[in-house]
Amino acid sequence: MADTTTSRAPADLPADPIDGPVLVTGAAGFIGAALCEALLDRGCEVTGFDNLTPYYDPALKRHRLDRLEGRPGFAFRLGDLADREALGAAFDAAFPDPARPAYVVNLAAQAGVRYSIDNPHAYGEANLTGFLNVLEACRARATAHLVYASSSSVYGGNRKVPFAEGDGVDHPVSLYAATKKANELMAHAYADLYALPCTGLRFFTVYGPRGRPDMAYWKFAEAILAGRPIQVYNHGDMRRDFTHVDDIVEGVARLIPRPAAPDPDFDPARPNPATSWAPHRVFNIGNRRSERLMDMIATLEELLGREAVKEFLPMQPGDVQETSADVDALEAAVGFRPDTPLREGLATFVDWFRGWNGR
Template identity: 70%
Template sequence: MTASQTDLPPQMWAEALPDDRPVLVTGAAGFVGAFVASRLLAAGKKVVGLDNLNAYYDPALKQGRLEWLLPEAGFDFRRMDLADREGIAALFAEHRFAHVVHLGAQAGVRYSIENPHAYADSNLTGFLNILEGCRAVKTEHLVYASSSSVYGGNRKTPFRVSDSVDHPVSLYAATKKANELMAHAYADLYGLASTGLRFFTVYGPWGRPDMAYWLFTQAILEGRPIKVFNNGDMLRDFTYVDDIVESVLRLVPRPPKPDPDFDRMNPDPGRSWAPHRVFNIGNSRSEKLMDLISLIEEATGREAIKEFLPMQPGDVQATFADVSALEAEVDFAPATPLSEGIPRFVEWYRGRNAG
């Protein structure tokens, strides 16, 4: 099983990474992290992959992703927790990473209500350890995952990186906003070039089993009801994993520079006088939840048994990405339609769970 599911644009980004030091990819056994690591390795780059293989969801899925990576020349896997201060410091001292793609984190909006301390350990303490590692070895560029969740209670759409994101509605979102602020502080204090990526509902083969598209597919194929929150009145900007990965990799060799025209009297939250930028990575389409369900029904050939429920704490009614800043920076924007991505996922899911 290869990581790539579609034909992707030429790997111009690979030519812009001449440094022979390995790229650190945290969360390397996670959904996006495994795909990023696989593409780096396919381009002839060395990768140190870090993951703690926790049991937030079935570790067998993470082990399955690692099975594509472990045989690859140039891949060095380290099982380590981001909160391991001494371990992270030693890893940076060993490899002196020029480029870091930080995708490891405790994910999940609803789980952050049940287990808040896991988010403080991984997303705050763990992120601080990564920042300190980068500072110590003078990393050229830190690319890190933020989230569309930072837009919180915002109702004005599409969401733009120039919008205020000061009203989170979950602890998970608050930790991701904190990551952006922490990275900015290190950019200002130490000149650490860093780029935050606000991912919008990533989906696709090898995805996360806590996400709606997976839960719906699994329940429909097993003849169980699906839980449809807010009585189906939900919209999401679903972004196919290959588009996410292409965006990430095009940004890795492009560390942000200070904006000489930054107006401190009228500050733009998406830019800075320091070498720090934030980008949305989404499909620029807000899809109805009921349309997602219809596509899964069509792909499975079965009708869903729907259980309509109220909005859950921490959820938002709609997400919708403006990616004009991303497109201007790397000449690429996600474009895989849901009508193509969902059948690919369902085909993969059936293949993995056959028999």
């Protein structure tokens, strides 16, 4: 069926225009496809790159791509980040004019905390080898700015909330989180060695229309409609900073034309993990609210018109009890703070999901 679902509201234009073409890896993914759509709405030239991995139903990825392909300014290339030749060809196609600034947004990755426990090598190939290939391609082509996805998972065992970019992130509790911390270190090294501006974005529990089937809100909605029990970990004693995809996209779009710059106040004797003497920055993008998991479930029940059958289970390996984002640095940098209320955001997901679930 045709998908006519639109975003929650038109995004404000970023403060700075994007004055060159943009290559988005992971363009058939949840955030990648939404970002491509938003950039095209703003008149950008966008090349999407994705391998359509079957980590979840590739039909959903094709569904997202169907909204993009055929639009003026969009081109798609099928390929894997671990394939240097395919990635290099995508860079060459996206940036044919070396006189124009080239922007890269790396959203391709092997996602999922629990999946990493049983499939660790997938994370090494996609998140480490693949990201190294992105860095090398950016270096070879003097990219104006690399914006890349990190994750709130890097905060690992931290207990201080809200999480701030200046907090230490040296105690990951999943391999997925460790690869994302490694990405930040790799990007910093390239920023220092080659003056490659890099900005890492720590996303917090992203949700919304055309989302990911491995996320809790999707699994809950699917089970509730089917009359199956939902699995509620840590006996429901969990909190998450749920962030609507529209807010994520707005933050990314505003950062693309603002290359990271060296911090003139950086003190090597008292280093700030969020900045550097090199052109590397890290930002949280979260909703600033730590919501109870049980409240999210209750909201889904209300929107779906059905009560969930709940199966309460212990905490799972690699999981954390609470996440919460400090986004003061993001607001200071681009004048934007995510603000979608959870009920409003879940309503956009449910409206879309009913159609997708009944296709």
